[in-house]
Amino acid sequence: MTPRITSLNRPDVEREDLPVDVLVVGAGPAGLACAIQLKRDLDKRGDDERTVLVIDKAEEIGHHTLSGAVMNPRGIEELFPDWRERGFPVEAAVGDDWAEVLRPGGTQIALRGALCPPQLRNHGNLIVSLNKVTRWMAEQAEELGIEVYAGFPAAELCQDADGRVTGVITRDSGIAKDGAEKGTFEPGMRIQASVTVMAEGTRGSLAKQLFKDERLGLMTGRNPQTYGTGIKEIWQVTPEVGREMFGKVLHTGGYPLDTKAYGGSFIYGVSEDRLALGFVVGLDQGDAKLDPHALFVQWKQHPRIAGMLAGGKVLRYGAKTVPEGGYFSMPKLQADGLVLVGDTAGFLNAATLKGIHLAISSGIMAAQAIGEALIADDTSEAQLAKYTELFECSPAREELYGVRNYRQAFAKGLVAGTLDFGVQMITGGRGLKKRRTGHEDHECMQPLAKSKFQKPAFNDTDSLDKLTDVYLSGALHEEDQPSHLVVVDPTICVDRCTQEYGNPCQHFCPAAVYEWPEGTPEVVINASNCVHCKTCDIMDPYENIEWVVPEGGGGPKYVDM
Numbered sequence: 001m002t003p004r005i006t007s008l009n010r011p012d013v014e015r016e017d018l019p020v021d022v023l024v025v026g027a028g029p030a031g032l033a034c035a036i037q038l039k040r041d042l043d044k045r046g047d048d049e050r051t052v053l054v055i056d057k058a059e060e061i062g063h064h065t066l067s068g069a070v071m072n073p074r075g076i077e078e079l080f081p082d083w084r085e086r087g088f089p090v091e092a093a094v095g096d097d098w099a100e101v102l103r104p105g106g107t108q109i110a111l112r113g114a115l116c117p118p119q120l121r122n123h124g125n126l127i128v129s130l131n132k133v134t135r136w137m138a139e140q141a142e143e144l145g146i147e148v149y150a151g152f153p154a155a156e157l158c159q160d161a162d163g164r165v166t167g168v169i170t171r172d173s174g175i176a177k178d179g180a181e182k183g184t185f186e187p188g189m190r191i192q193a194s195v196t197v198m199a200e201g202t203r204g205s206l207a208k209q210l211f212k213d214e215r216l217g218l219m220t221g222r223n224p225q226t227y228g229t230g231i232k233e234i235w236q237v238t239p240e241v242g243r244e245m246f247g248k249v250l251h252t253g254g255y256p257l258d259t260k261a262y263g264g265s266f267i268y269g270v271s272e273d274r275l276a277l278g279f280v281v282g283l284d285q286g287d288a289k290l291d292p293h294a295l296f297v298q299w300k301q302h303p304r305i306a307g308m309l310a311g312g313k314v315l316r317y318g319a320k321t322v323p324e325g326g327y328f329s330m331p332k333l334q335a336d337g338l339v340l341v342g343d344t345a346g347f348l349n350a351a352t353l354k355g356i357h358l359a360i361s362s363g364i365m366a367a368q369a370i371g372e373a374l375i376a377d378d379t380s381e382a383q384l385a386k387y388t389e390l391f392e393c394s395p396a397r398e399e400l401y402g403v404r405n406y407r408q409a410f411a412k413g414l415v416a417g418t419l420d421f422g423v424q425m426i427t428g429g430r431g432l433k434k435r436r437t438g439h440e441d442h443e444c445m446q447p448l449a450k451s452k453f454q455k456p457a458f459n460d461t462d463s464l465d466k467l468t469d470v471y472l473s474g475a476l477h478e479e480d481q482p483s484h485l486v487v488v489d490p491t492i493c494v495d496r497c498t499q500e501y502g503n504p505c506q507h508f509c510p511a512a513v514y515e516w517p518e519g520t521p522e523v524v525i526n527a528s529n530c531v532h533c534k535t536c537d538i539m540d541p542y543e544n545i546e547w548v549v550p551e552g553g554g555g556p557k558y559v560d561m
Ligand code: SF4
Pocket: 485, 508, 509, 510, 511, 512, 513, 514, 529, 530, 531, 532, 533, 534, 535, 536, 537, 547
């Protein structure tokens, strides 16, 4: 079997050691909430010598965070009861919300008031930019004395012989494409921690290794995680449309998806001249030519959406996967020296498409458990299991358990899923089966011959092609470095995948990273375009693509997203 490459770091290099008490890997809402709560708890009991360090792979905090986003304020209220006075960034309070079913012929049916599905009602919620939210949270963390380092990707796990997590090694920099050390070579640091908080976000590259580590048993008895890929743009629209939509939330279902696929769209009025809009599609729908970006374009070409966008222009673009599996896909939340929070641990309600408040709550609960573990001088799994105890009694658990079978019920299509969801609503989330099982998304892929996917026509107004959109994501990586998209066995691509699935990587990647030019016998990987969405790592039918961290600072530069 071809060995898998999980890190591009140089082996056997002398490294600087940095000991800390608690290391948080990932400065998203979950990781930052954990650091803030923990530091406050430590300070309160006069334990201010402890070090809490947060590291993130983005060049600046917030550059790699992307969400719709409509936020349930419950999480931030729990972390900062005075969030309003502190200037927490809110674009708008949700003033009105409804859903529409788009029909292929260009018409739509509006579902307002009591007809709007309950999971899509958003009164009391806030329209936010997750990018601004994480920047604000990082400032709050720094004010408390927490070190927050941007541009430090965690590349390798440190574990002892029993599997206990003892920290991470950050990514080496200054390695050339051919693997040689450049004059600028700097080895990554070994950060040793009593507790490592894994907050990498969706499909974390280190969390993936931890889930496969049988010594830890993190996924034992759990459903595999299932994902959707979300594509998002921010639009400047005409003043008429901007004023009409400001503070409003519209979700659509139907076109361009057929009844077998799971997905839908959102449009949020973020200001009097801007809309945030996006489309999310489940990666289990099986078409080898599935192209989330193309679906997004088709959706924008529906007359209902095209009418809103007429006269406007795209300002920003991004893409990200969404962990949709829910309660039964969540891993065990702790192991020796380790806790998992936020999207990494599946804290997302797929029915409402909301996870920010759950991410923050997970960080708070994890911090409480870590604080007690530090006092007890015992950071074993048994001690950190306090986190699971807190979760099992929390509103977060109540919410997630209430939709525990939601996403899996849609695996057999929209009609079966809607019927089951109706039963779930009157059976406390149970539905027609006590516990639905899941699957890896890549296992659902059907042979190329069964593909029905049609590409849309692109234009330079409302239907930008991938490369133009990638430019608007700000994605950039140091060009002279080994590709962080590692094709484990290139012969599979040519000898099997071309025939069986038609090399789906060229379709599903929303950033045109994988190209198969006519007459070329191998894939061309434009790694610099990568927006770190992780779709390829999830969806390759042979699990032949390994997403590993690139040099620090590489990736998208999301602003206002
Ligand atoms: Fe997403 Fe993979 Fe494409 Fe990067 S290469 S944008 S992670 S699908």
